[in-house]
Amino acid sequence: MKKKLILSLVIGISILYSGASFAHKGATGIVKERMDLFSKSEKDIKALFAAIKNSDMEKISIYGQSLADWAEVMPDYFPEGSNVGVSDASDKIWEDFDGFKQAAAEFQAASISVVEAAKLSNIEAIMAAASSVGKSCKSCHTKFKK
Numbered sequence: 393m394k395k396k397l398i399l400s401l402v403i404g405i406s407i408l409y410s411g412a413s414f415a416h417k418g419a420t421g422i423v424k425e426r427m428d429l430f431s432k433s434e435k436d437i438k439a440l441f442a443a444i445k446n447s448d449m450e451k452i453s454i455y456g457q458s459l460a461d462w463a464e465v466m467p468d469y470f471p472e473g474s475n476v477g478v479s480d481a482s483d484k485i486w487e488d489f490d491g492f493k494q495a496a497a498e499f500q501a502a503s504i505s506v507v508e509a510a511k512l513s514n515i516e517a518i519m520a521a522a523s524s525v526g527k528s529c530k531s532c533h534t535k536f537k538k
């Protein structure tokens with residue numbers, strides 16, 4: 393059961409993000425900075441699922457925290473007028489910046505839940521929270537990414 397769930401999570405995540413590499417070719421300035429941070433978050437979530445597979449509480453905490461830290465500052469990387477060049481950011485971000493911040497806050501809350509569940513070594517809660525993290529990535533992309 394546990395293995396099956398993790399497998400489906402990992403497959404879901406890799407399908408979601410395959411093809412994202414090199415998407416940021418030619419980006420500059422703040423757009424490049426946020427793309428690099430999104431790429432890092434993609435590595436972090438993959439490393440998080442690998443850590444879950446190994447029941448490695450320390451690493452689960454590290455990657456969960458790294459994602460939460462990124463969620464906290466993410467809206468700062470979307471200043472008005474930064475929808476330029478090769479950016480895949482949708483105009484909807486600035487039409488509904490509160491909604492965008494809310495989506496980042498959901499991502500942050502889910503990531504913090506991962507860290508908290510890791511403190512309790514509660515693998516079921518960790519998997520549920522990690523799955524919410526994955527959903528929060530997808531849900532924000534659906535709304536706010538081209």
Ligand code: HEC
Nearest residue numbers: 412415416427430433434479480481495496499529532537
């Ligand atoms: C609150 C909204 C939001 C959340 C949450 C979010 N993303 Fe994104 N993501 C975006 C937007 C907007 C872009 C497009 C940025 C741009 O091109 O300027 C993006 C771009 C990306 C990219 C492409 C980067 C590139 O080099 O072009 C990857 C990879 C990515 N996100 C992965 C993730 C992962 C993994 C998660 C969850 C752990 C996540 N994102 C959560 C909004 C979000």
